[in-house]
Amino acid sequence: MLKLLLVDDEYIVLKGLEIVLRDQKEVSLEIRTAIDAVDAYEKAEGWTPDVIIADINMPEIDGLTMxxxxxxxxxxxxxxxxxxxxxxEYLKRALKLHVDDYLLKPVDKLYLIRRLKQIDEEKQARIKNTLMKCRLMLFRGHFFHDSEFSGQETEEFLYLPYFSLFVAGLSPSGAREAKSRLAGYFEQIFVFSQNNWSIFLLNYSVKLQTEDIRVILAHVLDGNISGIADTKQNGEKQAFLEQIAFHYQNALCDMLLSILPVSEAAKARAAERIAAHTLASAVRVITFELSAAAYVNEIYAAAEAPEDNFLMVFTETLSAYIMIADINLPAASIQKLYQTHVKAVVNERTLAAFLEKSQNLGNDLLTPAEQEAYSSKVDAARAYIAEHYQEDIALEQVAEFVSVNPSYLSYIFxxxxxxTFLQYLTNVRMQKACQLMTADxxxxxxxxxxxxxxxxxSYFHKIFRGKFGVSPRQWLQNPGNSPLLLD
Structure with missing residues (x-):
């Protein structure tokens, strides 16, 4: 919807234009009117119109000065x-202001409507681009990389003063139903969904505390568990969008901590530590890029309250699995999983052992049908590598081809x-190199x-020697050598 402020000191002209624009169906408009420049200043403050249509000749302050x-x-x-x-003189001043149009009275109403529609389409295209950037950060492996948003993007996207983010275990259809119910509380709602989980970005005009939003969600979500990132306001918009993935992880951890059977003080300490630590290490553990022992060492090295270490690791690891594998567990199952392991973890060694065991959690929680579906994703990835190994290919590119999160493809691969994905790609290339040298x-x-x-x-030579222990020519001179065998 385009927010439009009409400014004219002639009441009949002002109302006539307002009626014409309210009655048209080409572009959705939220219209407010002002009878002079002072009135326009008051109307624009806090409302931030997208377009102002103003008469030049007005008393005291003319339209161009306004x-x-x-x-x-x-x-x-x-x-x-x-x-x-x-x-x-008017035209020169208008050009300096970079006005979008200079219309002579009587105004061509059809032309004005087309012009407003064009401005709205440009705005919607920019918002769509911002949504795409947010989605990439949330679901395409950009979890721990900030993205830049311009001031214009931020203001157009989150035009109301207050905003917050929450996550809930809802499918896309469930998220659509929840959005319609939430519309009575929040003026603007963006939803990012994938399979079992949905992220809601709320933008609203009345200041609410985090606990106020919890009450609303408890009423609207019909028992579905949810977690909230801290509420924010105007001055924090740009930083909020640029770090939206971090707010997503905080909301996930908030959701898990809210249902675990531990004290509120322990939850608060864990939440603070996780926000500072981020889920980056937990994601690297479940995608086999970091050892469980190294991760646990990180946790213990920074621990001010060692008794909270299991709570932190449990929350981070399960949140990471939700981000990567899209698993969805009932609250009772999460509580049981926590209570099953909490008493057995008494030191750094037993915590590392728990973490190593949890590396199978993603697969263990999948149904046979889901396991078969993800196996087919790996098969498709291997086929893609076989066809494109001569090109510059990366994990993100293959993940997009098979329609899964890059980090999760790394895990299931x-x-x-x-x-790992890279080891497999290297093996394919080495096998092809051996075949080429043998044939010619x-x-x-x-x-x-x-x-x-x-x-x-030179780089090929280095990789080949690292794989086989000899140079390509030495390998060729030994008839007993054979290429790597891939399933």
Missing amino acids: LERLSVTIPLCRFIIVSGYEEN KKETGI PGLSLEEIAIRCGYHSA
Whole structure:
């Protein structure tokens, strides 16, 4: 919806234009009116119109002077001038203001409607782009990388002063139903869904505390568990969007901590530590990029309250699985899982043992049908590698092809094949190199490297020696050598 402020000191003209624009169906408008510049200043404050249509000739403060002042306080606003005069001085001042249009009276109503529709489409395209960036940060492996948002993006996207984020165990259809119920409480709601989980970004005009939002969610979500990131306000908009994935992780941890059978003080300490630590290490553990022992060492090294270490690791690990594997457990199952292990973990060694065991958690919680579906994803990834190994390919590219989160593809790939994605890609390329050298011993190292996906012969030589312990030529001279065998 486009927010439009009409400014004209002639009441009949003002109301006539308002009626025409309210009756049209081409563009959705929220219209407010002002009878002079002072009135316009008051109406624009706190409401932030997208477009102002103003008459030039008004008493005390003319339309162009008014727009000059408003362009400072609401720089993202678009201006359309209406005048009964085509004077050069007016035109020059309008050009300096970068007005979108200069219309002569009587105004061509159809042209004005088309112009407003064009401005609205441009705005919606920018919002759609912002939504895409947010979604990439939330679901495409960009969890721990900030993304830049311009001031215009931020203001157009979150145009109301207060905002918050919460996560709930809802499917896309369940999220749509929840959004319709939440619409009575919050003016603007964005939903990002994938399979079992949905993230809600709320933007609203009345200041609410986190506990107020909890009460609303308890009423609306019909018993579905949810977690909330701290509520924010105007000055924090840009930083909030740029770190939306961190707010997502905080909401996940808040959700888990809210249902665990521990004291409120312990929950508060764990939440504070997790916010500072982030889930980056937990994600690296479950995708086999970091050892359980190294992760536990991190936790113990920073612990001010060692008795909370299991609570922190449990919360971080399960939250990471939700982010990566999209698992969804009932609250009772989460509580039982916690109570089953909490008494057995008494020191650093037993915590590392728990963590190593939990690396199978993602697979253990999948139904047979889900396991089969994800096995097919790995098969599709292997087929993609076999077809594209000569190209520059990365985990993110293959994950997009098979429609899963990159971090989760890394996890299930290791579970299915016993090696990492990069190790498997290297094995494929080495096998192809051996086949090429065997079929045509006269090929140069440069030609072999290029045909196997490497940009330089020296780097190919280094990888080959690391894999086989000998150089490519030495390998070729030994008839007893054979290429790597892949399933």
